[in-house]
Each structure stands twice: as C-alpha cells, then as structure tokens.
Amino acid sequence: MDRLYGSCLSDSRRCRNETLNLFDAGYRKRNIHHISQGWGFVAVAITLLLGFCSQYHFHENLPKALDNSELLHNPNSFLSERAWHDLKILSSFGSRSVGKYTNEVLAIEFLKKVINNDIKNLAHANQRVELDVQVVSGGFWADFKPYGMTSIYRNVQNVVVKLHGEPGLRPCKSLLINAHFDSVPGSPGASDDAMACAVMLEILRVLSRQSNRSKCDIIFLFNGAEETGLQASHGFITKHKWAKNIGAFINLESVGSGGKEMLFQSSANNSWLVAMYGKSVPHPNAQAAAEEIFQSGIIPSDTDFRIFRDFGKLPGMDFAHHINSHRYHTKYDHIDYIPIGSVQHTGDNILELAKAISNGDELRSTKKKNINQSQVFFDIFGYFFIVYSKDFATVFNYVVVVSAVSISYLSLSKATKGINKKHLRYEIFLGFVINMISLVSAGAFCYAIAYDVDVSGQSMFWYSNTYLCVPTYCLVTVFVQCAVHLVFSRNLKTPLSLALQTQARLAGTSLFWGILCAAGTGAGVRTSYTIMVPIFITNAANMVIAICDYQNSQRRWLYVHLFGQLFVVLWSTLFYSMVLGIFIPTAGRMGGEKNPDIIISIICCCLTFFITSYLTPLVVLLERKKTFLISLFTVYIITRFYFIAFTNVGFPYSDDTGGQPRTQRHYMSHTIRTLYDRDGNIRYTDSGIWMLNMDRNSQKTIESLIMPEEPIPNHKNILCKSEAFCGLPIYSIRQAKTGGFWIPSPMPTIREISHLELLSHQQLSDRNHRLNFALTGSYLASLQIHLRDNVSLKQWSLTTNLPSSVNYNKKDSYFVLITTGLESEAFNITIDVETAEQHHKRALLDITLVSTYFDYHKDHTSIFAKIISKLPRWAHVVPSVASLKSWTF
16 A cells, blocks of 8 residues: 555545545555554553663662772772761661750760761861851741741750861852751651761761862751751851851752652752762762752652751752652661662762862852853763753753654655645644543543542552552553544545554654643743653654655654654653652651542653653554553453452551551640630640541541541631630641541640740830740740730740741631750740730730640550550551640730
8 A cells, every 4th residue: 555655646636546445445454554462562561661670770779888898999988888887876866856865965975976086086187177066046937838937946956067178278168068867756767867967977087087178168067956847957057157158058858768869959040069960979860850849849848958048048959868758757767778878879979079069169269150040950860960051941942842843744744745744734733632632531530540549448559559550540541542542543534654644643742742841941940851851852763764764664663763762761751750759658648638549640640641652652553452452451450440449459558567668657646735714714624635637548547546436627626716726736837737636535644844924014005015924844835826806916036027927727826836955944935016906905815835745655644555556557656745725815
C-alpha cells in the first residue's frame, strides 16, 4: 500500500479511490506498519525498568564510604567513619527536645568535648578555631500558613564555632553552615538532624587539620531549638556577635532517612551560589522543581533557611534528605536506618562546596553579583549539573517549543512532497485534542478509583507498598490513553500512511506539551524545564528522522523515536520517584479530613501521562490491540479487587519487622482543663485525652482504643462555642489545622503546673489599659489571647511589632508559643489594650495558658497508659500531659 501511495503522489486524484480502498482493507488485515502486540508489553516492561533505574539513582547509588584506613592516602578527604562515630554518640542520647536534659546538657557537652578535644587540640598550627556557646532569648512573628503565630524563646542554646580565614586580606564576609541538634519528642532524630551535625563536625575536623587557611571565615552553627519553630537560628542571626559579618549560608536538614541530600532551595537573585555548587560538588543532586514545590507551601514543613533569608537577609542554599520520609519525626529516625554512604555523599558535597565558597571572590567582593537573576538548575542523574538564568530559560523554552512543532510539520510535509497538508495539519491538531481528552479521561478514572477505595475502607493502600500505585493508577492511565487513541484511529478518509499518521499525532503531542511549557514559561514557572527536556529530546529524534528521510520508512522512524524515548522515560520517571517520594509519606501526617487517595491518584495520573504521552500513540501500530488493552485492565482488576481488597498487601502500615517501617502517627495529650471567671472562681473544669487526627485512618484506630465510647470531634467539643481554639491544648499553631478528638477521662497527674498571674492593672487613660503578668513553669507553653468586643491590642512586650490575629472557629485571637531551654526566672509580660468606649467596666480579654509536658511516662495514669498500650506495633505515639487554664481579666 505504501509503495502505491508513493506512486500516487504525482497524480493524487486518479489514485484517490484506489488508495482509500487499500487503506480501508489495511485495517481489516495486517498493515505493513503493524507490529506484534508483544512489543506493547515490552514497552511497558522497559518503562518500569527505567523507572526502577531512576529510583536506584535516589536510593542506592551512593559513593563508597571512606574509613580511617584511608587517612594516610586521603588526608584532606571527608571520612564517613569518623562522622558515623559522632552520629552514633549524639543519636544515642535519644529524644533531644528543647528543655530536656539530653538536649540542654548532654548534647551541648558532647559537642563542646568533640570541638575542644578532637578538633581544636589536633588542629594544624596555622589554623585558629574559636568556640562560643550562646544562650539567647527573643521572639518573632512566624508567618506559617494557614495560621501564623508569635514565637517566643527563652534561654535556648547554640554551639557556634568559627574557623578563621586568612588574616590581612581585604574585608571578607563569613560563610555560615547550619544544622540543629535538637529533635522532636519521641524521636532520636538521627537523620533529623544529628547526621548533619556529624557531617559538620567532620568538615570542621578536615579543614582545621589542613595547613592552608580558607580565605574567609567559616562559621559552624549547631543550633539547639529548630523543632520548636526555628527559634535558635533566629536568636543567632539577630543577636550573635558574629552574625553581622556573614555573607552566605548553607543549611543542612532532613525530612527523610537515607538517600542523597538534595539542593531544594536557593536564594532568589544570587545565582553565583548555584553556579558555585555546580562547579564544586562531586555528586550533584538538585532540582529547581523541588524548590518550587516546597516554597508553594503544600509541604507541611519548614527549615532554618527561612530565618536566615527573612531575618538575616542572606543568600544561601538549603539541603535535605527526603528518601524514606515515613520515618521522619518518629521513633524510627534511628541510625540503623541510615546507610553510611548517605553520610559520605553529603560530606563530600558540603566539604567541597564550603571550600569553594570560602575561597571564592564573592565573599570578599563588595559588589553584589548577578543580583537580578533567578536560576533554573537541575542535575542529570548525578553526573552533570545544568544551570542557567531564568531569562535564558524563557528564550530557550520558546525556541524549543516552536522548533519542535515546526520541524515535525516541515519534516512530514517534506515526506508527502507538500501534498495533503490539510490532512497533515488535521492529524497534528487531532493528536493535540486526543492528548487533552485522554488526560482528562484518565484523571476522571483515577479520581473514581480513589473515591471507591476510600468508600470501601481501603484508603492509603499505597502507603506501605508504594508499588501498588503502578497497577492501580498508572496502568489505568495508560489503558485510558491507549483507548482514546484507538477510538480516534480509524480515520479512513486520510491519504496519509499509518506511519505518517502516527508521526503527525506525535507532533500533536509535542504541540500539547509545547503549549503547557510556553504557558508555564510565560507565567514565570521555572519548573517548565521539566517539560522542555522531553520536547527537546523528541525534537532531536525528529531531526534525525528528517535528515535521514526515515518518515516513510517501515520501521526506521520508529526505532529512532523509541531510542529517544528511552531518555525521555529516564528523565520523566526521575520526577515520578521524586514527587511520590515526597507526597506519599506526607499523606501520613496531612490530617484525616482530606482524602489522600485523590491527591495521590491525580499525581500518579499526571506523572504517568508525562512519562508515556510519546509512547501511547504507538498503540495504533499494534496488531492485536484489544489483547494489549485487556491485559492492562486485567492487571488492574486483580490488584484492586484481590490484592488490595482481600490480602494484606494493601494494608497501609508496617512495623520494623521487615526493615521498612511505615507507621501511623498518634499525638495524645492527657489534659486537665480549668476555666476561671473574672473573680478568680472556677467556672468550668474537666479532663480528657486529646488525640490529633493525623491521617485518613486515624479515626478508626482511635475508635478501636475506646470502644464502645465514641470520640468527640474538635468542632463538637463542649468548649468550642465559648473558648478560643475550642478549649483544646494546642501548643503549636500548626496543630490548629489538624483535626482531632476529645475523649473524657479522669484527670492526669502533673507534677508541675504552670501559672499566669496578674501583677497589676493600670488604666493609662479613659480608653487605654495596661496589664502586667508573670508566667512561671513549663518549658513548652502557649498563650491564646482573645480580646473581647470593642477592645483592641495596642502594644505588648513580647515583640517589637504587633502580630496578626488568628481567625479560628470564627474567633480572632493571638497565638503565642513560648519555649524555654535552660531554666529561667518568671517571665514578665505586658499587654496594652484600647477600648472603643470611655471608662470601660466590662472584661477586656481572655487568656488561655496551655502547658505541655513530654517524656512523662512514669506519671501516666493507668487509663492513659492502657490506651497507649492498645496501639498496634505499627503505630508511633507521642504521649504528653497538659494543663489548660483560662482566665478573664
């Protein structure tokens, strides 16, 4: 048929009927362009294999760990064995929450001992190492979303070390390297963030033993209060004597356990830092897409990067481990789950980066370089690092998009000798429309599956076994894509051969992605590079096809196209691993009110479409198309209605038996509530256990603990109508956006109860009042200040500027977190208010004091201990006792 078609190009009218008849017959019997349906399964298998290769890049492709035996041959190299020794000791202290002995004494003494004995005493004679322990107090407004809060810290500690640079040079700014040694209650914090502290100690050890100094100072900040709202870093950057001379910073964090650290945030308009990273690090791992995802606020986390950027006005880079984030902030954040190769990877990169920055000209220059440029950056499987300006990206993306569509069209037009351009344009446009229809249809199918799974009580089946997303959502997406392509495949009126028709529809796919890439580029979205790369690779393959005149060939055009798609699939599956690696663990702490299956299903659908959109149009080439589609759908049916519905394969959680714990998180606070009237008399008191609803299945677990009683949701709490924040023992504003349940119970045992005392009430004028308070007790407390009608806050002693109010449950209040490191005296607080009317005689405000005590296990009541003991092994519980007191003044 194709030979006849070629001969008819010179006389299309004469041969039209004969061509159409033969083309129609080609659908009823084998077309010369048809291939065996087995190649469809091979394509699926190769795509999955390349996906595993991408995942291997994240998890296992780590450098060889260097031990002490390498010291003689590598005296200036990072030795992970020494860092591992420090990590083992620091994490062995267990939970290091602020105010706890392990954090305020043991961790501090360990850091001081290593720095003084192992680093300062063994430093090269040319080096100068200076140690300072900062005890600092302060406060600031933390603009977390959707609610902000005032963050107050008292006597938190920082261990700060300065490795002095060369003396006598012109003024030189310092490089700051930061990590925190505190952890959340209930977690040893080996990865978050003791590993980074161990890495910093080893970097300091290596640099201090070299004969040559760095040109500029390097400051190592081991901060002791990050988990309480980034407090210690604020105390350092705003009050430490060395802070004013800092020119750039490196922040080391973790939201996972193992893998490679990723550069996921960089300061805008300071491209020299990213360029320095690309030139210096031996194992690049960076994605601007990760930066935009994190800074969008959809990830419920934050780092000290925010403090140095917003309060220090400093340029910097933020690094974090994000693999196996299921262990983040749990008892399983343990050294046993960290591969030593991860320590080596981080150490190699940060050591070389620190040397490059501290010896570069940027910190010694008084001029700001590249101040108006934002950067697009990404690595290619850790071997190459690409970085260019956002302005260049705009032009380059547009050029790639235009050339991709135009080259495809011109190539195909040349293949038909300019005849039938109308049919060619129609097929390209149809390919574009098919992509839109298939994406929307696949999204609808995945949404329906997610809804059905949730209704069936099998929500989060992918949480423990992430590979279940492939047959449940990914293969369904491929099935829908192929089905839509086949629906539009029987265009018998076209004179184009099956090969040309398929290539034209692939050009329509480039048009689809090109429009998205152009739209994203025009909107200033740097993540558009993720779309540009597949377009660029496919365009390169199309250029080869055009140059070699393979358009009308039987197979050669297909081989070239598929060869290019190997790189497209490798590239796109990289983002599948990255994005799902972030969002699946996050689903375990996003609360129970939202259906996480819908989020994961849509992500899987879009990422699968991203991976396969240049492959699924080829389904029309398969001989037995229905066999291929039925096979895909059969895999889904077996997975959904057998493995997920009737086996434990889809059970969301697991303990550490298999070495891959996937926990359900529970935060329980045994609370006594006491409310006082204006005369100091008790107007209400009760006690109960408050449980946060951390994921979609938490309520089922909570109900099983207290059956036959039913837990009371937050919004139905008896105090919700009258009290700010529903009378719940919230110590951090972030708990306000997570649902929870109240369970009445006998009162807890609390050894020390914090107290707020009114010292004086002064009437400054007819409308202005000043109230002076003294706060005593508790290292972790919160104040919830609710002003009465016609009363406004004019000034207070907590911060220089007045904060924004928080609207929770239709009540405007001010939320204050108060953290204490080392013991301190009573905290005096002054609040000035103004009334709308003169000689105001009614109440001015209500203040609720919540005091929370962790690691209180010996004093748990039998009822509280019994409830905790009922939790299954795959649950991670953080128990506490709390006192809630409310006064009217």
